[in-house]
Amino acid sequence: MRWSRQLIPTLREVPQEAEIPSHQLMLRAGLIRKLGAGLYTFLPLGLRALRKVERIVREEMNRAGALEILMPALHPKEVWEQTGRYELLRDVMFKVKDRQQREMVLGPTHEEIVTDLVAHEVSSYRQLPVNLYQIQTKFRDEIRPRFGLMRAKEFIMKDGYSFDADLDGAEKSYRSMYEAYQRVFQRCGLRAKIVEADTGAMGGSSSHEFMVLADSGEDGLVECDACSYAANLERAESVLRSAPSFADAEKDPEKIATPGLRTVEEVAGFFQSPPARLIKTLIYVADGKPVAALVPGNRDVNEIKLRRALGAKALELADAATIARVTGAPVGFAGPVGLSIPLVVDAKLRGYRGAVTGANEADAHLRSVDIERDVKVTEFADISFAIEGDGCPRCAGTLRAKRGVEVGHVFKLGTKYSEQLGALYLGEDGQKRPCVMGCYGIGVTRTLQAVIEQSHDDNGIIWPATIAPAEVEVLLINEQHAASVETAGKLVEGLKNVGIEVLFDERAERPGVKFKDADLLGLPLRINVGERGLAKGSIELRARHSGETLVVPVESAVETACARLAELKRACAPGGE
Numbered sequence: 001m002r003w004s005r006q007l008i009p010t011l012r013e014v015p016q017e018a019e020i021p022s023h024q025l026m027l028r029a030g031l032i033r034k035l036g037a038g039l040y041t042f043l044p045l046g047l048r049a050l051r052k053v054e055r056i057v058r059e060e061m062n063r064a065g066a067l068e069i070l071m072p073a074l075h076p077k078e079v080w081e082q083t084g085r086y087e088l089l090r091d092v093m094f095k096v097k098d099r100q101q102r103e104m105v106l107g108p109t110h111e112e113i114v115t116d117l118v119a120h121e122v123s124s125y126r127q128l129p130v131n132l133y134q135i136q137t138k139f140r141d142e143i144r145p146r147f148g149l150m151r152a153k154e155f156i157m158k159d160g161y162s163f164d165a166d167l168d169g170a171e172k173s174y175r176s177m178y179e180a181y182q183r184v185f186q187r188c189g190l191r192a193k194i195v196e197a198d199t200g201a202m203g204g205s206s207s208h209e210f211m212v213l214a215d216s217g218e219d220g221l222v223e224c225d226a227c228s229y230a231a232n233l234e235r236a237e238s239v240l241r242s243a244p245s246f247a248d249a250e251k252d253p254e255k256i257a258t259p260g261l262r263t264v265e266e267v268a269g270f271f272q273s274p275p276a277r278l279i280k281t282l283i284y285v286a287d288g289k290p291v292a293a294l295v296p297g298n299r300d301v302n303e304i305k306l307r308r309a310l311g312a313k314a315l316e317l318a319d320a321a322t323i324a325r326v327t328g329a330p331v332g333f334a335g336p337v338g339l340s341i342p343l344v345v346d347a348k349l350r351g352y353r354g355a356v357t358g359a360n361e362a363d364a365h366l367r368s369v370d371i372e373r374d375v376k377v378t379e380f381a382d383i384s385f386a387i388e389g390d391g392c393p394r395c396a397g398t399l400r401a402k403r404g405v406e407v408g409h410v411f412k413l414g415t416k417y418s419e420q421l422g423a424l425y426l427g428e429d430g431q432k433r434p435c436v437m438g439c440y441g442i443g444v445t446r447t448l449q450a451v452i453e454q455s456h457d458d459n460g461i462i463w464p465a466t467i468a469p470a471e472v473e474v475l476l477i478n479e480q481h482a483a484s485v486e487t488a489g490k491l492v493e494g495l496k497n498v499g500i501e502v503l504f505d506e507r508a509e510r511p512g513v514k515f516k517d518a519d520l521l522g523l524p525l526r527i528n529v530g531e532r533g534l535a536k537g538s539i540e541l542r543a544r545h546s547g548e549t550l551v552v553p554v555e556s557a558v559e560t561a562c563a564r565l566a567e568l569k570r571a572c573a574p575g576g577e
C-alpha cells in the first residue's frame with residue numbers, strides 16, 4: 001500500500017463531535033467518517049482493521065463448532081409478534097413498510113428469526129446440538145447515539161444461538177462460547193473483564209458480560225479487590241460489614257420541622273449527618289398497587305432487583321397524586337413509620353438505628369428511627385445498587401466501582417423462545433420437547449473501537465499487531481534522495497515477500513508531517529529510511545507500543561522486523577499457546 005494512493009484523510013485537529021479518545025482517534029487517523037447521527041462509513045484502513053476483528057471472531061466460532069449462516073436484516077413483523085417483542089422493543093426497532101403496505105422491521109437482534117429457522121429445520125434429537133452464528137449489520141434506534149461506533153444506530157454484530165436437547169447440553173454450549181469469547185478478545189489484544197450480568201429484556205437464567213474497562217464506559221460495574229468477583233451494577237450484590245449506628249439511636253422517634261427540605265443533601269445538611277443516616281422512602285406502583293421501597297440515603301433503588309423481589313411484571317415510580325394519597329404528604333416527605341402499604345426494605349437497612357426519615361407530613365422529618373422497632377417491614381431484600389467500598393458477597397474483600405464498555409455478552413436463554421416459536425424436537429423416547437437455547441453476541445464494530453479506547457497515547461493509536469490495518473509502515477524521510485527511495489522500495493518488497501502487510505509512506509510531505517501521521521495511525525512497527533542512517537548502512541526500526549527505536553543494518557531489517565512482529569503477535573495469543 002502506497003500512502004499516496006490510499007485514502008487516509010488524517011486530521012490535525014480534534015473533531016468537535018467526538019468526546020472520547022477512541023472516537024477522536026478513529027476520525028483523526030482517517031479510519032471512519034460520519035454520515036449522520038450514529039451512522040459511519042469505514043474508510044479503507046478502518047475497514048482493514050474491522051475485517052481482521054471479524055476474521056478472529058469467525059475463526060474462534062468455527063473452532064468451537066458453531067456454523068456460520070447469514071439471516072436477512074429485514075424481517076416481517078409477524079415473527080416478532082409471536083414473542084411479544086414487537087411491543088417490548090417498539091422503541092428501538094426501525095420499522096418500514098413495503099409497497100404492499102406490509103409492516104417490516106430492521107432487525108435489532110435475531111433470536112426470533114433463528115428460532116423460527118430451527119423450528120422448521122430441526123425435528124429430532126439426532127440433529128442437536130446445533131450452534132448457528134452470523135456476522136451482520138444490526139439496527140437500533142438509539143435515543144442518544146454517541147461515542148462513534150460505541151453507540152451507533154447501525155453496527156456490525158456477531159450473534160450466535162445454540163440449541164440443545166437439555167440443560168446439561170446447554171451448559172456445555174454456554175461454556176464453549178464463554179471460552180471462545182475469551183480467546184476472541186485476547187487475540188484482538190483486548191483486556192476484557194468478565195462480569196456477572198442481569199438477563200434483562202432477553203429473559204433467561206444467567207449471563208456474563210465481557211467488559212473493557214474505560215472511564216468513558218457507559219456501563220457501571222464493581223469488582224472485588226481480593227477475589228475474582230465482578231458484576232455489572234444492575235446485577236451486583238454486596239454486603240455491609242456492620243450496621244451503622246447514628247446519634248440518638250436510643251431515643252424514640254421525634255418529629256423535627258424541616259421546612260422546604262426535600263433532597264437527601266438538604267436534609268443531611270440540616271441534621272449535620274452523612275447521607276447514609278437518612279432512609280429514602282420511594283413510592284412505586286407495582287402491577288397497579290402502591291408499595292414503598294426503602295434504601296439508605298447514600299444509595300439508589302435498583303429497580304431490576306426491586307421488581308424481582310416483588311415478583312412484579314410492571315413497576316414504575318408513583319405519581320405525585322398517588323404519593324399524596326398513600327403518604328398524606330407532598331413528594332419529598334414520605335417515610336416508613338405509620339405507612340400502611342407493603343414496605344420492601346433494603347437488606348442494608350437491617351439493624352439501622354438513629355436514622356432520619358420523612359414524617360409523611362409536609363415540611364417535617366423524623367429522627368431516631370429504629371428500622372426494626374418502628375417500621376412494619378414487609379420484607380428485607382437486596383434492592384439497592386452496590387457502591388464503592390461495599391463488602392464483597394463472596395469473600396472478605398472490598399468492592400471497587402469501575403466503568404466499562406460491553407463488547408460481548410453470553411446468555412443462557414432456556415426455552416422461552418423455542419416454546420413460543422415452536423422449536424421442538426422429538427426425543428429418543430418419542431416425546432416432543434423445546435430446545436434449550438443460549439445466545440451470544442459480540443459487538444464487532446464496538447470491539448474495534450474499544451481496542452483503541454484501551455490502547456492509545458497522546459500521539460495516537462497503538463494497534464495490537466493482530467488487528468492493525470497494516471503491520472509495518474515504511475517511512476521514506478526524503479523522497480528526493482535517490483538512495484533512500486531505492487532502499488525503501490527494496491525493504492517494502494522484502495517485507496511483502498515474507499507476507500508482512502506494509503504501508504509505504506512515500507508522500508512528498510515534510511518529515512514532521514509523516515512522523516506525526518505515523519504515530520497517529522499507530523501501526524505496530526515503523527521503519528524510517530533516511531539519508532543519515534543510510535550513510536552508515538542502517539535504518540531505524542521503531543516499535544509504536546514502547547517507543548523503542550533500534551538502529552538496524554539495512555540487510556537484516558526485514559528479518560528483525562519479522563522477529564519483532566512475531567513477538568508482538570505472541571503477546572495477543574490466548575493463554576497457554
Ligand SMILES: [Zn+2]
Nearest residue numbers: 224227392395
Ligand atoms: Zn471477593
